[in-house]
Amino acid sequence: MTSTVGVARLGIGAIASLPIESRPLVRPDEIRSGIVHLGLGAFHRAHQAVYTEEAISAGGGDWGIVGVAPRSTGVFDRLRAQDNLFSVTTLGAHTSRTRVIGALSEVRHAASDPAAIVALLADPRIRVVTLTVTEKAYQLDPVTGELLADEEVAADLTTDRPPRTVPGLLIRGLLARAAADAGPITLLSCDNLPSNGRRTHGLVAAGLAFAAAGDAASWVDRNVTFPNSMVDRIVPASTPETLATAAAALGVEDQAAVAAEPYIQWVIEDRFPGGRPAWERAGAIMTDDAGQWERLKLRTLNGVHSALAYLGALAGKETIAESLALPGMEATLRRLIAEDIAESFEPPDGVSITGYGDEVLARFANPVILHRTHQVAMDGTQKLPQRILHTILDRRAAGGDARWATLVVAAWMRFAQGAADDGTALPLNDPLADRIRTVLADTPSEPAAVVDALLHIDSVFPAALVADDEVRASITAWLTDLTRHGAVATVEAAGR
């Protein structure tokens, strides 16, 4: 991205010139670090960074965030050039507010200095590690939750080379922390995985066993917690327009700007032996058990989001809001919510799943949030289990037919075949893309054959689902409709 000639850049020196309502609540150079965060993407900047800034401002404490970019240098360079400051523009249908966030006390780039990250994790000042690294970075089998056999992770755990993977960084960091007996710490996953804390714990335990680190494992048992958490805010990837909106509001250029919807939620299990920021002062819900919140959000919001992404992409729609506006789409999704999702689990006390679903649909309809269908469609193999397949399994166990949820699986299968209904190529960004392409290349294009072949990707589809002939027939019927009539006509007919 190029600088606009003559316009000053956001930085500590620019704070005094910002409109008062846009100034940060705390300053990066005045807070001390207590958190390491892995994953400096737009979501972190518009979510945990916002909560943490408000928590420090309201409740104090040394909880500045050391933001670590695992691989890409882009956002790291841009933040460094801005003294770690960036803005969040909150986009309502009719209002827009831009505020600079000062919660990042430091920024680091793991790939160019992994040893520094390992040392940070062993630093007694750091008492919380938060993660937004996307589902695939955990290297867990989505069906079993077991650590995958991956050469890079194995090399990180069994050799002295500087770690390259997220599991490698975490486990080598915990080994160093155990060796230094540097005090208790919490690893808090903020990714959209089911039981994300329990999975992170499983990953660490498996990694320590693999690294044959017996003493460290018992230190970890005594000193490290892995609470589950549910995170929620729609934060599309930033575009040149996002940066232009921020610059207009701030009067200075901000190349790390993000834009997000007004809605924001964080539910966190309160197990922090080394302490934590007063996140509840910023509106987070601290609880004993985040499980029901997590199911509510993953199955309803993310499940419906994936439905909109695949069906919308097939119909040639660019954004989630445009996909939702297709004739019959809203009615179809309401059935998915009421007949399948709401029947598949117990919601948190006092929450109605259909009421929550109505709110989710209203959020997706926000016309100024330009969330691309292709962005949400990415990494389908990592997302489908918790978003849709668990709903199907629970409905089937209770005797239901999961008709609407099987439509989403069929839409993913058609999307995975690589072309929209008008023949335009669709990108298959997925860690299993090669496997999917190989499977499809060897398969006749009839829907029944495609369903059969893709269901055999056993790290995505649980055995109970593959063995269920009614589910298979339902996916095949939908895929037949999608293939013959296209997504627009299929959704229109379904919504009638």
Ligand code: CS2
């Ligand atoms: C989306 C999520 O990209 C996706 O897969 O479904 O990022 C979604 O926007 C967030 O989970 C909302 O909290």
